[in-house]
Amino acid sequence: MPKDSGIGASSKRREDVRFLTGQGNYTDDINIHGQAHVHFLRSDIAHGTINRIDTSAAETMPGVVRIFTGADFEALGGMPCGWQVTDKHGEPMQEPKHPILAHGKVRHVGEPIAAVVADTLEQARDAAEAIVLDIAELPAVVDMKAAVKADAPKVHDDLPSNLCYDWGFVEENKAATDEAFEKAAHVTTLELVNNRLVANPMEPRVAVGEYARGTDEHTLYTTSQNPHVIRLLMGAFVLGIPEHKLRVVAPDVGGGFGTKIFHYQEEAFCTFAAKACNRPVKWTSSRSEAFMSDAHGRDHVTKIELALDADNNFTALRTDTYANMGAYLSTFAPSVPTWLHGTLMAGNYKTPLIYVNVKAVFTNTVPVDAYRGAGRPEATFQLERVIDKAAQELGVDPVALRRQNFITEFPYATPVAVEYDTGDYHATMDKVLELSDRAGFEARRKDSEARGKLRGFGINCFIEACGIAPSNLVGQLGARAGLYESATVRVNATGGLVVMTGSHSHGQGHETSFAQVVADMIGIDENMIEIVHGDTSKTPMGMGTYGSRSIAVGGSAMVRATEKIIAKAKKIASHLLEASEGDIELKDGAFSVAGTDKSVAWGDVTLAAYVPHNYPLEDMEPGLEETAFYDPSNFTYPAGAYTCEVEVDPETGVVSIERFASADDFGNVINPMIVEGQVHGGIAQGIGQALLENCAYDENGQLLTASYMDYTMPRADDLPGMADYIVDHSCQTPCTHNPLGVKGCGEAGAIGSPPTVINAIIDALRSGGHQVDHIDMPATPAKVWAAMQG
C-alpha cells in the first residue's frame, strides 16, 4: 500500500504551486529602489595582453554611474579555489591568480574586462561600446595535449607551465598494477573523450548587491546552491567583509546542476560595487553570457586499459586522463577529476589493482568545474565502455562479464580508498533485465531490421559516492571547507514547525520531502511544517546542495535536531502527565503514558513550552528550538544497472532511444514521485550528453557553440515515451551510517545513462556488420554515419 503522507509517500510538491502560477521569487524578481545595473564588457578573444583600457569617453555617456576595471580590484583578493590537490610528487597544485576583472591579460572568451554601472541596462551597454580596448592578441591554447608541450603558449606567465597538477592514485599501487598488466591473459584498451558540456539551467545567473550605509551591512541576492559557502568565500577571501556584516540570500533558484555552486566574479563585483557606488547594483546574465561565463562541465580525454586473467576476471585497471581546468581554477575544479573521479574507478567490480593518472591542464577556455555527477560520470563512462569492449573482444556476454566481476560482499574496501557500506549489484541487474525485457530483445531487433533499422541493446552498471562528505577525510584530501550540514527546528507555540536547513532547493523539492520526514517523526500533518532555506540570516551555517547530499546529510541533520525536539517535548509531556519520562510514547502527534489512556496532544506540549505556567522551570529552559550539525562518517554509495535500446537509421546515422530502463538502489526513499522525477531528469541529461550536447571551441579559442542554434539541448521528443522510459528504485539496501538509511538520487541518471546509450549504439552498429569499437559523445547523426562508412 503506498503511503499517503510521511516517509515513503508521493506527496505532491508544495513548491510547484508557486512556481507554476508565477508566484516564485527568483533573484531577477528582486528589484531594489534606486538600483543601478551593471553590464560586463567581456573579452571576445581567447588570449591577449591588455595594453590599455580607455574608459574616458564611456564615462561621459548618459546614465553612467561608474566604470570599473581590473585596476579597481588590485588591492583585493582574487577568486579563491576551495580545494588544493597534491600531485604525485607530493607538491601542491599550481594555483593561478583569478581576478574579479581581467588584469594584465585576458585568458578566455567571455572573461570580464570592465564593468559599467549605469542607471539602466541599456545605458550600461551603450557606454560599454564606447570603451576603447587595446589588447594585443596572443596565440591561444585549446587542446590539452598541445597545452602541456614545452613550447606551448602559457595561459599564466607566472606559472612554470600549463600543467595544474599530475596526480597519481594510488601511487603506491602503480608498480603492482603495471606488473599485473604484464601478466594479463587479455588487455583491452580504449581511448575516449568525455565531452565538454554547458549546464544551461533554465534560470541564468543573477546577482544583486545592496549596502546599508547606516549599519555597514552588505547583502547579496544570488542564484546559488549554497549561500553560506558564498558568504564565507566572498567575505573572507575576496572582499574582506566579516560574516556578521554580510548576508547572502539565494531565494527561489531555477536549476543549478552544479554550475551554481561556485563563487563567481559577478557576485563579488555586485557586492563591492553596491558600496562603492552607494546604490544597489544588479546583474542578470543573458543566455549568451551564460555560455561563456558559467563554469562548464566534463572535458576529459582518457586512455583506459583493463587487464583480465584467463578466466575473464578483472585483474587490474589503469587510466591516463587529461582534465581541462579552463583558464582559471573554478571553486571546486581541482577535486572533480581527482577525488570525485579516481575514487570511483573500481565501479561495481572487485578489480584488485587500480592506478589512475590525471593531468589537469590550463587552456584558454571557460573554467570547468562540477556538473551533475562531477567526476563520477567520467569514471563510469570509461569503465563501462572498456568492459563492453572487453566483452566484445572476448566474445562473452557483457552482462555475464559484469556479473562475474561484481562485488558481492559488504562492506567492501576498494583499492581506490573508499569503503562501500551496502549494495546488491546482482539485484539491480536482475531487476533491470526484467524491466527491459531483455529476453524479448531479439524479436524487437528482427522487427527493426524488417523496417531497415539497426537495433542495439546497451547495458551499464554504475556506482557513485554521494552524501558528500566526512569533513575530516576531505580535509586530508585538500578541501578547504567542511562538508557537514545543519538544521534548526523551531517549534511554534501552537505546534507548527519551521525547519531552517543549510541545504538549498533549486528544483529538488526539499520543501516537500524534508517536511515529510519531520511530519513522520512526530506524527503530524506535513502542512504544519515549513522548510526555510537559502538565507544566511535565517539558517545555520550549512554547506548547501550538490553531490546528491541533501537528504543524506541535510536530512540527517534535520532528523538529529528533530530527535532533540522530541526528547525535550517528552520531558514536558511527562511533567504535564505526571508520569515518568521513560513511560512517555509519541504516536500520531500525541504523547501518552505507556499502558494507560492518559495522553496530551502535541499542541498542548508546544504551548506549555512557550507559556510555561505549568512547567518544570527549575529543570529545563522554556521554548522548543533545537539545532543539529551532522557530519557523515562515510560517503553513501547509490548504485544501479541501466539498459537502453536504440534504433539506428543506417541511411542517415540518426539514433533514436526506443526504450530505457533503470534499476537504482538509493537505499530508503522519502518521496518516490520526486525520486522518479530526479532520475527521469538525470537520464534526460545523460542522453543529452550521449547524443546531443557538445561545447566546442575552434583552434583560436573561439566558442563555436555559444547559443542554442549550435548547442543541442535534449528535448522531450529526444526521449522515449513514458511507457518505455522506466525508472525503478525498488532494490533497496539502506545506508548503514545515516539515520534515514538514504543514499541520494540526484545525479544517478546523469551518471548511469551515457555509457548505456553508447554501448547500445555500438551493439546496433556491429549487428549491421560495422566493425565499430567506439564512438565519442555526442553520437550525432553525422558521427554515426561517418563511423558506418568505416
Add this chain to the structure above:
Amino acid sequence: MYNFDVVVPGSVAEAVAALGEEDAQALGGGQTLIPTLKQRLASPSVLVSLSGIAEIKGVCKTDDGQLSVGGGTTHATVAREAAGTFAGLAGLAGHIGDPAVRNRGTIGGSLANNDPSACYPAAALGTGATIITNAREIAADDFFQGMFTTDLEEGEIITEVRFPVPEASSYQKFEQPASRFALVGVFVAKFADGVRVAVTGASNDGVFRWDEAEAALSANFAPEALDGLTVSGDDMINDLHGTGAYRAHLVGVMAKRAVAAAS
C-alpha cells in the same frame, strides 16, 4: 537593442514610402531580425512593420490554377489553408520552427532573407514559383542569388508568391540537431511536363536545383530512379553538425524520401 522608431503602415504604398527613409528596415515576422536587433547586430533608424498590411495576407487559388500566398502570410496560415490544395507546401510550412515561429514568421520574410537553411526557398525554387513585389515579378530561378542574397532591390517588398501547383510534391527535411533548421531539405515537385528538385540547407551557395535528379525523376518518378546519383560535397557547408560529404549524402536520402512521400 538600440533605439529605433517603428511605423506600421496599412498599405504597400505607405510601406514603400516609409522604407525610403535613411536606414529604414522592413520587419516581416521578425524571426531573424528581432534576435539580430537584440544582439545589437543591426541598428536601423526605423522599422517598417509589414504586419498591418491586409492586402499582402492570405492564401487563394488564382484563375489559372496557381496558389497565391500573400507575402505577409504566416507559416501557420499557409499550413492550414494550403492543406487542401497543395499538401507539399502546407507540410513544409507546418514544420518550420515551432508554433510561436509559425504564428509570427512570414513567407515574404523568409524568402527575402534567403537563409541557406530556410525551408521556403526550396518550395519556391522547387515549383518554379513567381515572386511578386511592389515593383515587378521575379521568377524563382532568378530570385535566389546565393546565401542571404536575392534579386530584391533596397526597399522592395514581396507582396505575393505564386506557386504552380504540382501533381504531387513533398518536402523532406533533415534537421540540424540544435537549431532544427534544415541541415538538408529537399523539395520534389512533379508536374505534367517534368519534375523539379530543389535543395536547401546544404550548399554554400544557398538553395539550388539538382538537375540530374530532375532528369531522372522526369523519366521515372520513383525513388529508385535516383539510385547511383550523387551530388558533390565540395561546395557543401562543412560545420559542427556535418561535413560537406555528409550533407551531399543526405541530399540523396532526402530526395528519395521526398519522392516516396510525394502526394
